[in-house]
Amino acid sequence: QKEVEQNSGPLSVPEGAIASLNCTYSDRGSQSFFWYRQYSGKSPELIMFIYSNGDKEDGRFTAQLNKASQYVSLLIRDSQPSDSATYLCAVDYGGSQGNLIFGKGTKLSVKP
Amino acid sequence: ETGVTQTPRHLVMGMTNKKSLKCEQHLGHNAMYWYKQSAKKPLELMFVYSLEERVENNSVPSRFSPECPNSSHLFLHLHTLQPEDSALYLCASSQEGALEQYFGPGTRLTVT
Numbered sequence: 001q002k003e004v005e006q007n008s009g010p011l012s013v014p015e016g017a018i019a020s021l022n023c024t025y026s027d028r029g030s031q032s033f034f035w036y037r038q039y040s041g042k043s044p045e046l047i048m049f050i051y052s053n054g055d056k057e058d059g060r061f062t063a064q065l066n067k068a069s070q071y072v073s074l075l076i077r078d079s080q081p082s083d084s085a086t087y088l089c090a091v092d093y094g095g096s097q098g099n100l101i102f103g104k105g106t107k108l109s110v111k112p
Numbered sequence: 113e114t115g116v117t118q119t120p121r122h123l124v125m126g127m128t129n130k131k132s133l134k135c136e137q138h139l140g141h142n143a144m145y146w147y148k149q150s151a152k153k154p155l156e157l158m159f160v161y162s163l164e165e166r167v168e169n170n171s172v173p174s175r176f177s178p179e180c181p182n183s184s185h186l187f188l189h190l191h192t193l194q195p196e197d198s199a200l201y202l203c204a205s206s207q208e209g210a211l212e213q214y215f216g217p218g219t220r221l222t223v224t
Contacts, residue, residue, distance in 0.1 A: 004154070032211045043202055043215040044155070088155065092211050098143055099168060100213065102155040 002027050004091050006103035014111050019076040021106050023089030026070070032092040033065055033072045038105065039085045048074060079110040115139040116216035118203050124222045127193060133219050135186040135203030142208045144186040146178060149200040149218070161186060162208050193223045 003026040013019045021035075032051050036044035050056045050063040050072065062075040072091075076083055086105040093099055115138045125131050137144065146158040160168035161180040175197075177189040186203055200220055204213040 034212070036215075043200075043218045046212055046214060049212055090155075098145060098160055098162075098206055098211060098213060099157065100211070101157075104152070104154045 002091075002093050002101050004089055004101050004103040006087075006089050006106045008104055009107040010109050011106055012109045012111060013079050015079060015081060017079050017110075019079045019083065019108055019110070021074040021076075021087050021089075021108065023072045023074075023091075023103055024070055025072070025089075025091045025101075027091075027093050028067070028070065030067075030070075030091045030093055033063070034090040034092075034100065035061075035063060035074045036088040036090060036102075037085045038088055044088055076108075079108075081110045081112050084108055084110050116203060116205055116214055118201075118216040118219050120219060121217060122220045122222075124224060125190070125193065126224055127195070129193075130189070130191040132190065133188040133201055133203075133221075135188075135216055137184055137186075137203075137205040137214075137216075139205055139214065140207075141205040141214075142183040143206045143210075144180060144183075145204040145206075145213060146176075146186065146188050147202040147204065147215075149202055150198075155202070159188075190221075193221075195223050197221065198223045 035048040038044045048063040060077045064073045088105045089103040090100040143162040159178040179187040200218045202218045203216040206213045
């Protein structure tokens, strides 16, 4: 059973702090990892993807991948109230086209 | 706007009704997906079409029937649904061979 695990939260951080969202996955063969942001009542929006071990930075967002530990994280620097949303981790297990397995998501709340 | 549209946005149907959900993408992609999102559960992949051929069917009940007439359009035909089928149905698209998927706004389905 291929699984993606996330802490459901809610994770509460003050405005301006760093929010750290974590995700673990079960299959060592996984190659591609994605973070989606989903505002309440809206659809998921792709914000980051990472394929190689290490860090990938895009603005205030940094994705970190450690394949040996089967762990991927998303850091949000200088968190803003507008970052309050549910963050979904998705893992591609290979095989046929686009077979992403999603975690249940972590709800982030940024307090002003 | 992600370039993926879905209609209707909300749908209430009885268990004996037949209805269809429509998805259209304007991104020039050639792979399309149907997902189901229920409360407290991760996104579940239902169907994948790549180059207009179905490549994935994740053990979805036959009361859900997909149709992909061309690379820009995707339908989900619904008949004799159950109340537990009430959920948010999301369409996504990607370039064939690529893993980054872009979601439409979803159809909120209620089965009474």
